Amino acid sequence: MKLTESTRNEIGMPVVGFGTFQLSDDQAEYSVTEALKAGFRHIDSSEAYYNEEGTGRGIKAAGVSRDELFVTTKLFPAPVKNYSQTDKNYSQTIETLKNQLKQLQLDYVDLYLIHAPLSELRMEQWNAFVELKKLGLAKHIGVSNYNIATIKEILDAGLAKPEANQIEFHPISAQVELTRYMKENAIAPIAYSSLAPLSTWRVEEGQGGEVLAEIKKEGQQIIKEVATKLEVSEARVLLRWGLQHGYAVLTKSSKPERIRENFNLFDFEISDNDMERLNQLDQNQALAWAAGGLDPMAAPPLK
Template sequence: MILSNTARNRIGMPIVGFGTYQLSKEQAEFSVKEAILAGFRHVDSSEIYRNEEGTGKGIKAAGISREQLFITTKLYPLSKVPKIMSKNHQQTIDTLKNQLVQLQLDYVDLYLIHAPLSALRLEQWAALEELNKLGLAKHIGVSNYNISTLKEITDAGLTIPEVNQIEFHPLCTHVELTNYMNKNAIAPIAYSSLAPLSTWRADKKQENDLDHIKRDCQLITKQIADRFHVSEAKILLRWALQRGYAVLSRSSKPDRIRENLELFDFEIPESDMKRLNHLNQNQPLAWANSGINPMEAPPIQ
């Protein structure tokens, strides 16, 4: 598969992006600036990360023209004021407008519904369509949607999402969902690509011990990494790229930020791709500690 560091997916998004999850405002400001200066042109954020003010400062401090950047952010579908409740159409519109103020931007290139956790998700999607028409979001999509919740949108006569961002790594490949997205021209984006590694979120206590299902993946990933003299993280990111997914990486360390962008000077052979592909257990890891399955949707109101 021919891939380059200038490659973009079908909506013009750079296929390697810089994520900001779990970064403080200060870390986001520093890391986003470093990432853009290192060559990243896609930055991925979210309302729920609570660091968009720092992300916006980092974008501005990097001094790169807006036209060269692709900025993604997400709507968290629930509100905690005054109690946990779904955001309606107008609240969805207002949320992005507030995010744009924090990001110091006139528009985002991609706006996603973070998960189908709301019974008002069709109303929220209609609001994203309006945001697109207003020019506040150049492209719109979803995250953590399965085939059923994607079909809800088209069954309601609404436009099909351009993107679906989902957890994707050798232990969780969403075979049927990936095929459905490919058939319907929904661009796939992988998050938590490094979840199988022993170092992934090692500083965060996991209530559910899932280390036992990672061992084979860690062994095979290390074998391939040693042969190519690259990190195991690079193998997992490159594997997802060769599977047709855009990927996200995150770090607050400048050396690691630069390293995570260097994914285009080697290719995983088909034999090793098959070894990694065969590890699939349909086992998500990213939300395990929260007790939430983001792809389990409540009934539509």
């Protein structure tokens, strides 16, 4: 299938989305507006980003028709201010999305995700997600940072399957078995932290980009060689690599020129040979969550 700006995946999601992680409310407002002006029609947010009011203002300011937009947000499985508090139960999950919709100034989201399988109440939360879809508050429901075991937990219970799983995905963390499993079960794959292999990823103090920097060096040379051959940026190579693996990808920037550049992924293609060179970099190593000292892909004990 030829990829174009209008390409959408099996749940109707535009395959290139704009993410809002690590943006302040004001940055989110400005950047989301700029992204929508640049042609993005897929916005990715989360309760845990503390910027949904700004994201909502940015969506409104751009003036794009709601039926053209695909908006994703996420439930953090426990109170985001203090993870030691009690995990969210069924009714709290319902109320959380209602509150998020107020902040986003929307009547519904196109996709609602459980941010990670960190809660012992995750099955109760999933039942609430099924109800939220019935209520029309979420058109599609899915998960994030789930592995095969935690997806199977839902399927084995005979519940509605997740329609999508958003995971860290880049050449160093290619998630081969999980990707195959999602394809077999028609679960749409969404990539975050596609740019984690780069030395320029999360360089500001406290963002964690320096963690595991030593394992990225070999890959950086190969990524640079592919980018030079194609005459595109290294960031665009990594995003295009995700697209060619069948993933939707997320980009993020607060700079208008970078926002526009990262949306432009459709006028070049990585050759089969260079795709394989990038595939060979896989170390099955998460970088984004390692930066925070947490790995939600390691399944908690199933209850």
